[in-house]
Amino acid sequence: GMMGMVPNKDQQAMSDEEKAEALALVKGMHMNKSLCYTKIEQWEKGVLAVNKALEFGGDEGKCKYRRGVCHLKMGDAANARSDLERALELNPSDTAIAKMLKEVDKLDKKQEGKAKATFKKMFG
Numbered sequence: 103g104m105m106g107m108v109p110n111k112d113q114q115a116m117s118d119e120e121k122a123e124a125l126a127l128v129k130g131m132h133m134n135k136s137l138c139y140t141k142i143e144q145w146e147k148g149v150l151a152v153n154k155a156l157e158f159g160g161d162e163g164k165c166k167y168r169r170g171v172c173h174l175k176m177g178d179a180a181n182a183r184s185d186l187e188r189a190l191e192l193n194p195s196d197t198a199i200a201k202m203l204k205e206v207d208k209l210d211k212k213q214e215g216k217a218k219a220t221f222k223k224m225f226g
Contacts (some may be wrong), residue, residue, distance in 0.1 A: 149176075152165045152169040163192035166188045174186075179209045
C-alpha cells in the first residue's frame with residue numbers, strides 16, 4: 103500500500119488468476135496495437151508493438167507475420183524474410199505469408215540491382 107496507510111483489501115497482491123487476466127489484456131492490447139499500426143502504415147511503431155506483444159506471449163505466428171510486413175515495408179529484406187519464414191513454419195497453409203515472401207524476393211532483387219549499379223559506377 104501507500105506509505106503510512108493501512109492497505110485495504112483492494113490494494114493487496116493480485117491472485118494468480120487476476121495476474122493471468124491482466125497479462126492477457128496487456129498481450130491483447132499490444133496485439134491490437136500492432137495490427138492498428140500496420141493498417142495505418144506506422145511501420146516502426148508496428149515493430150515495437152509486435153515486440154511488446156511477443157514479450158507478453160502474443161501469438162508468435164501472427165506477430166512474426168505482422169513484424170515481417172513492417173520490415174518489408176521499411177525496406178529491410180533480411181529481417182522481413184526471417185520473420186515471415188518463421189510465420190510460415192507456424193502457419194504453413196497461410197497464403198498471405200507466402201505472398202509476402204514473394205514481395206521480399208522482389209525487394210531483394212531490386213536492392214541487388216541497385217547495389218550492382220552502384221558498384222559499377224564506383225569501379226566501372
